[in-house]
Amino acid sequence: MPTGKLIHGFVLLDRLYLREGTFFVVTDNSSLFPPRDHMISPLMDIGAGHNMESTDRELRFITPEEATEVLGENAILIEDFSAIVYDTEQFMSHFYHWWGEIILGAWRVYSSLNTLPGGPSILPFPARFLLPGVPGNEWKDRAGVNAPLMRACFPSAEIGKSDHWEDLIDLNRTFVFERAMIISRETAHRHPLAGQWAKMVASTMTVDVASDFWEPIRKATLTNMIDYVPILNHHGHVIAPSQAASDRPLVTYISRQGGGRRLRQDDHDGLVNALKELERAGLCHFHVPQMEKMSLNEQLQLIAKTTILVGVHGNGMTHQLFMPSSPRSTVIEIMYPPSYVFDYEMLARNVGHRHYAVWNDTLHTYPKGKYHEGIFFAEGFHGESIPVHGQSVAEVVRERLTARV
Structure with a gap:
């Protein structure tokens, strides 16, 4: 591996x-590599009673001396960088799982190449995404977000599914990927940090990357979706381009009041009123969108100008991936107390936002290198009566908007 670790x-x-659907690593010393079970798992659903230990069917180590006999004398080159998502569709058709785990995790690891002596300053985007375990459009989410964002960010990339993979097998030839990443959810969850945070991207947090590693993805997506990337000053004002300019930072509260997991109605009203008070005081502009009622273009126009994002734990918080990072950028995630999960905190830490977990009138935040201890789902976690004290949230928003940076 170019970075020296897997x-x-x-x-x-x-x-x-x-060759014939099996990966081969040609090496004189397989002991330099981690165990195979840290690299790949079978193409089967997780938690369905299958044996998920990898075998020679998935990946083999062979020596250069064995290569000619096993692989033949010639290999067909697959040029550039290939991202191979070696999973079934089980967890793909979800905005968070696709963009917040598969794409974010892969790009973080890939971006470690920038840190190498003499490494590239600009990384080429993947030339293709291969989904060997997905027969059709099952990787697409019901809200219709995953695929359009992929086409916007990676317009030249092929997305090849199981029929593509079967064609490679049927040729009965050897292929060699110039550079490839094998992405495997089951394997990622074998990392010790995955047990601590229960997140696929946990293992990637050990990889050293530049603080702005995500910016190429964010900027490419916004440029191709809304034709511009808003530039914010240290106050959170949009100063360019002119059509998006603003004289105050934007606070966005993603309402889930039309969904299953939502606030008590009185608390929702109290939160909206408390944040509107900040707007009336001239500290911010304030929006309360229901993302499911907006076009994807409209969603990204809003998020790309947002400095503080507020919302109940849920898929909409994945939008923070396209928020601009700054000393003021903040994600405030409301959970049923005393629940704690790391989904959107992991995103915030990756892309440079300060994260707060809200338990009614108590807000928890942790500095770099420190984390909440444990994961807990309270009985009301997915319920329709999640409490929140609006004034407590508004006070933290006020502090974030007025603090010296």
């Missing part, structure tokens, strides 16, 4: 061979 579930390799 990350559970996000294995980046140069000159990875493929």
Whole structure:
């Protein structure tokens, strides 16, 4: 691997061979590599009673001396960078799982190449995404977000599914990927940090990357979706382009009052009123969108100008991936107390936002390197009566908007 180490579930390799659906690593010393079970798992649903230990069917180590006999004398080159999502569709058709885990985790590991001596300053985007375990459009989410964002961010990239993979098998030839990443959810969850945070991207948090590693993805997506990338000053004002300019920072509260997991109605009203008071005081502009009623273009126009994002734990918080990072950028996630999960905190830490977990009138935040202890789902976590004290949230918003930076 170019960076010298392999990350559970996000294995980046140069000159990875493929024949009849099996990967081959050609090496004189397989002991330099981690156990195979840290690299790949079978293409089967997780938690369905299957044996998920990898076998020679998925990946083999062979020596250069064995290569000619096993692989033949010639290999067909697959150029550039290939992202191989080696999973079934089980967890793909979800905005958070696709963008907040698969794409974010892969890009973080790939971006570690920038930190190498003499490494590239600009990384080429993946030339293709291969989904060997997905027969059709099952990777697309019901809200219709995953695929359009992929086409916006990676307009030249092919997305090949199981029929593409079967074609490679049927040719009965050897292929060699110039550079490839094997992405495997089951394998990623074998990392010790995955047990601590229960997140696929946990293992990637050990990878050193630049603080702005996500910016190429964010900027490419916004440019191709809304034709511009808002530039904010240190106050959170949009100063360019002119059509998006603003004289105050934007606070966005993503309402879930039309969904299953939502606030008590009185608390929702109290939160809206408390945040509107900040707007009336001239501290911010304030919006309360219902994302499901907006076009994707409208959603991104709003998020791309947002400095503080507030919402109940849920899929909409994945939008923070396209918020601009700044010393003031903040994600305030409301959970049923004393529940605690790491989904959107992991995103915030990756892309440079300060994260707060809200338990009614108590807000928890942790500095870099420190984390909440444990995961807990209270009985009302997915319920329709989640409490929140609006004034407590508004006070933190006020502090974030007025603090010296």
